[in-house]
Amino acid sequence: MAKETLSINETRDMMIAVANKIIEAEPILTDADRALGDGDHGVGMERGMNAVKEALEGEEFPSVGKVFMAVGMAMMSSMGGASGAVFGTLFRSGGKAIKDAETLGAAEIVTFYKEGTEGVMSRGGAKPGDKTMVDALLPAAEAGEKAGAATVSEATAAIAEGAEAGKEASKDMIATMGRAKTLGEKSLGKADAGAVSVSIIAATMRDFAAA
Amino acid sequence: MAKETLSINETRDMMIAVANKIIEAEPILTDADRALGDGDHGVGMERGMNAVKEALEGEEFPSVGKVFMAVGMAMMSSMGGASGAVFGTLFRSGGKAIKDAETLGAAEIVTFYKEGTEGVMSRGGAKPGDKTMVDALLPAAEAGEKAGAATVSEATAAIAEGAEAGKEASKDMIATMGRAKTLGEKSLGKADAGAVSVSIIAATMRDFAAA
Amino acid sequence: MKKLINDPLNVADELLDGLVDAYNGDCKSVGKRSIVKTDIPDGKVALLVGGGSGHEPIYHGLVGRNLADGAACGDIFAAPPPNIVFEATEAVDRGKGVLYLYGNYAGDVLNFDLGAELSDDEDIDVRTVLIWDDVCSAPPTEKDKRRGIAGLVPVVKLVGAASQTAATLDELEAAAKKAVLMTRSVGVSMSPGSIPATGKPTFELDEALIGLGMGIHGEPGVAEIPMTTADELTEKMLELIFEDFEKDEEVDALAEGDEILLFVNSLGATTMMELLIALRKAKAILTERGIKIYDVIVGPLVTCQEMSGISFSFTKMDDELKGYWDMPCQSNCYSKMEGRNGG
Amino acid sequence: MKKLINDPLNVADELLDGLVDAYNGDCKSVGKRSIVKTDIPDGKVALLVGGGSGHEPIYHGLVGRNLADGAACGDIFAAPPPNIVFEATEAVDRGKGVLYLYGNYAGDVLNFDLGAELSDDEDIDVRTVLIWDDVCSAPPTEKDKRRGIAGLVPVVKLVGAASQTAATLDELEAAAKKAVLMTRSVGVSMSPGSIPATGKPTFELDEALIGLGMGIHGEPGVAEIPMTTADELTEKMLELIFEDFEKDEEVDALAEGDEILLFVNSLGATTMMELLIALRKAKAILTERGIKIYDVIVGPLVTCQEMSGISFSFTKMDDELKGYWDMPCQSNCYSKMEGRNGG
Ligand SMILES: Nc1ncnc2c1ncn2[C@@H]1O[C@H](COP(=O)(O)OP(=O)(O)O)[C@@H](O)[C@H]1O
Numbered sequence A, B: 001m002a003k004e005t006l007s008i009n010e011t012r013d014m015m016i017a018v019a020n021k022i023i024e025a026e027p028i029l030t031d032a033d034r035a036l037g038d039g040d041h042g043v044g045m046e047r048g049m050n051a052v053k054e055a056l057e058g059e060e061f062p063s064v065g066k067v068f069m070a071v072g073m074a075m076m077s078s079m080g081g082a083s084g085a086v087f088g089t090l091f092r093s094g095g096k097a098i099k100d101a102e103t104l105g106a107a108e109i110v111t112f113y114k115e116g117t118e119g120v121m122s123r124g125g126a127k128p129g130d131k132t133m134v135d136a137l138l139p140a141a142e143a144g145e146k147a148g149a150a151t152v153s154e155a156t157a158a159i160a161e162g163a164e165a166g167k168e169a170s171k172d173m174i175a176t177m178g179r180a181k182t183l184g185e186k187s188l189g190k191a192d193a194g195a196v197s198v199s200i201i202a203a204t205m206r207d208f209a210a211a
Numbered sequence C, D: 001m002k003k004l005i006n007d008p009l010n011v012a013d014e015l016l017d018g019l020v021d022a023y024n025g026d027c028k029s030v031g032k033r034s035i036v037k038t039d040i041p042d043g044k045v046a047l048l049v050g051g052g053s054g055h056e057p058i059y060h061g062l063v064g065r066n067l068a069d070g071a072a073c074g075d076i077f078a079a080p081p082p083n084i085v086f087e088a089t090e091a092v093d094r095g096k097g098v099l100y101l102y103g104n105y106a107g108d109v110l111n112f113d114l115g116a117e118l119s120d121d122e123d124i125d126v127r128t129v130l131i132w133d134d135v136c137s138a139p140p141t142e143k144d145k146r147r148g149i150a151g152l153v154p155v156v157k158l159v160g161a162a163s164q165t166a167a168t169l170d171e172l173e174a175a176a177k178k179a180v181l182m183t184r185s186v187g188v189s190m191s192p193g194s195i196p197a198t199g200k201p202t203f204e205l206d207e208a209l210i211g212l213g214m215g216i217h218g219e220p221g222v223a224e225i226p227m228t229t230a231d232e233l234t235e236k237m238l239e240l241i242f243e244d245f246e247k248d249e250e251v252d253a254l255a256e257g258d259e260i261l262l263f264v265n266s267l268g269a270t271t272m273m274e275l276l277i278a279l280r281k282a283k284a285i286l287t288e289r290g291i292k293i294y295d296v297i298v299g300p301l302v303t304c305q306e307m308s309g310i311s312f313s314f315t316k317m318d319d320e321l322k323g324y325w326d327m328p329c330q331s332n333c334y335s336k337m338e339g340r341n342g343g
């Protein structure tokens, strides 16, 4: 049954579901980073998401924003690497923007993605087209805004669609940031590892909100 | 046409033929030493035999014994390893025992093998059954003595047969000397690398004397 | 690939414990995953290095006598998180500020910068100098995009020595900038290492090819060339370093009479035998150009597990750098007596 | 296996040239294939090491300041021929005699003995001490049959220091015998190296097995055991060393309060990461037994090309050996500042 809003505890459970999905996807993320980077994105995200589960499971939070901020803190302080900083920033900046919200509705999740994306871009300096997770994140945030959805399930559906399209589009881009294997052509045809992570995160949120 | 004796120059040419055969057999010797030792016997013998050719080709010698001594010196000073010392000693000690001989007849080649073998055994301390080249060399020397041959071609034939039999018998022995891989059973079923070299040397002498 | 480990997800922590044990009292572990010297004197300008694990003996093996005061250690191939950087910073600070000196990788910059922000919150003065010696990773006009590879060993050795006498953070920063500017490297890879947690190779490379200019994680360089001899490859690699000194407007071209520190590094499985054979050719090329070798470092110091490959690093020396070089040092990564070989 | 070489039959000569270049003036090449220090003082009792090539940085990399005066170098995995041993002997002799100190292998003994005979012809006083630290190669009652493996590094370091002050060849021989007696090693191999001239692996070993006690050329040890964790293997290996000290009537068992030098060696491809993880466990085991670590050596110092494997060596220390250890030294193989870690 599609949800209008999520409570604080539901938001927490949604993030636990996200963590489980990412942990499950470790081999996919590993392969993506082996093709274009140094091959550690899968284990890095797994490490981060285990820390996330530890920070969330059985805990109570004062707001939905604080749930996301705890996620960001857990990732940032356990993962390291480029993705520890950028995914940590995504959840910290996005969460901070809705830190007083007691429910997660369409407006809140849209704000989360918008501010999270801005945080990531100003922290990491990646621009659209650089073949980073920004290429999945920015279309996701924009799709969320454009959808003008009334419910969290509609909003997360639009966001997930934007993330998926962005991840697919990253296949045609040439990597330039991070430990990506920078030599032009080689990176064509494959999606950026971080963008794959973003698409899995967004899809899991959609499925959770739709259920 | 089987030869009664070999001249000094024929003896020299016989040793050049031996050198060429051993160089040709490098892969066989390598494999034998890889199975039971450190895998360098083939390259070591090749190195030694190239030095032998350099020392013999186009040179004149005062006696057949001096030909063998030059072979021994070339091997000993170019090869290193256990086999540089033992094969060097074989040719130096054997050659020294016939250092005034101007032809190589049955008596001389028998003396060469007998004294050469004694030199090797007292230098290296290996006893029959230790799975070394001594296990081909000693039967070769003994077969030479026992044959009581009248011609060098008959004597080398008997010696080669002894060497071949000794090499075959070494398959059933357990290696204990040198860089042989000492752990018992593992060395069973395979001939000792140095014994293979001895059998090739003896067979090439036989073929040269028979031609 | 048989790896001698316990829990594959725990290798970074366990190797750091082992490293502290190897220092046998000279260093201790601090916070979540940092190593710092036990005897940093009051009033010393501190030097902090760091980066991902899996490249041992760097980065954390560069902590030691007359070397770095501490290192913030990440997981395998991952920059250390900001909290670890902060913990290391706090532990090495003696009131005179801390210089961060590390290789230019996006992840490291992001995390060290975040760590610097946390340190700033606690009023610790932090300055950053990035190491970017890999000339194949960007043209001389975009040195800020270059990766840091093996050159970090001579750089940290020199700056570690400088930090023993530097009166201020400014002074140490200036020495570090000079050491970085004077250090240029070219690397190649012949086969990948593996990721301990997955057992998978870090990249794929055709059996007949060498990645010329490839980075230490397998980042591509300037070309993939057919496997060749040690002499030919050495010639090609050194040519790229000479060219870089020529093209870069911030430094003079290497000329007759110049003196350099020469570092020949193995990425792991490439043997000392191969390094020495290549070193022999490098020496011949340098001699022909009239360039003197002030001293030599050679060994597997900047590795990527059992990756095979080699790199050359040149550091152009002047009197100041020679003074730093001649100091003895001791660490897990590199040790030397006072003076230099040949001197 | 991509090897960075030129002529595969010429690697031993080329690597020695490179080694001389690496010493940058501190050492020179002598005769057919020896390396000797350039500044051996008159009247010094000389120390000569040597052995086959392909195990770099040993044996010839052990020549250096406060270390060996020279090394006679053989071809890959082959003892140096007698003439090379003799040339090296002549070059290091300063009238006080020469101590030969090398690993106990039939080929080395045969050739060094022949070299000693040539030296005796020239009235050079030569004495031989064999290194036989590999406890898995023969029981304590037949130590003369044991191989020399990684233990030669601490032994040569100690004896090199002793040779700086030894007044007579007798004195140096006694110090060497003590260092050898007190040094015991256990090694394992996980995968073979390769022979540069043929490209072939040095031996075969099942993918799931470890050769416990295997020698550095792949000589079998005490058992082939299933691949296991670093901690379990370390426990097994150390147990064999403790046992040997117990069983050997020529030394005391290791007891609480004893101090040892701990050396953790890689045979080539095994990474510093793995060494440190194993070192961590070794330290825990030693601590539990109340045995103190005087100092630590760790690295790929006794290798067999890109062979993978690890060894532990203990040297039981007393005041005399500590004095030798604390001297600084510098070489291609091992360098240290004065003193020790933790001291
Ligand atoms: N500056 C950046 N801005 C945004 N995302 C980045 C940046 N640098 C790297 N990334 C993302 O991080 C991912 C790599 O993460 P990971 O492999 O965990 O870290 P590392 O690159 O340090 O090995 C890339 O696929 C990319 O999406």
Ligand SMILES: Nc1ncnc2c1ncn2[C@@H]1O[C@H](COP(=O)(O)OP(=O)(O)O)[C@@H](O)[C@H]1O
Residues within 6 Å of the ligand: B033, B037, B038, B039, B040, B041, B042, B044, B045, B080, B081, B082, B083, B084, B086, B120, B124, B125, B126, B131, B132, B133, B134, B177, B178, B179, B180, B192, B193, B194, B195, D077, D078, D079, D106, D107
């Ligand atoms: N003490 C010895 N006496 C006689 N022959 C020996 C002795 N030690 C070794 N050998 C012979 O040398 C051969 C190995 O030669 P090689 O591989 O060239 O030298 P190394 O053992 O030094 O690697 C063995 O196969 C054996 O026949």
Ligand SMILES: [Mg+2]
Residues within 6 Å of the ligand: A033, A037, A038, A039, A040, A041, A179
């Ligand atoms: Mg990565």
Ligand SMILES: [Mg+2]
Residues within 6 Å of the ligand: B033, B037, B038, B039, B040, B041, B179
């Ligand atoms: Mg051999």
Ligand SMILES: [Mg+2]
Residues within 6 Å of the ligand: A038, A040, A081, A082, A179, C052, C076, C077, C078, C079, C107
């Ligand atoms: Mg990484």
Ligand SMILES: [Mg+2]
Residues within 6 Å of the ligand: B038, B040, B081, B082, B179, D052, D076, D077, D078, D079, D107
């Ligand atoms: Mg050999």
